[in-house]
Amino acid sequence: DYKLTYYTPEYETKDTDILAAFRVTPQPGVPPEEAGAAVSAESST
DSSP states (O other): OGGGGGOOTTOOOOTTOOOOOOOOOOOTTOOHHHHHHHHHHHHTO
């Protein structure tokens, strides 16, 4: 499942981590979780 590859609930933050927030509006027919995963994938590269 695509959305699960970018979410790691057991991850522990480090002092060097940077927090970023995105507002996502999915296109019609795209589930919010999939749209969020796509933004996460693009912003991590």
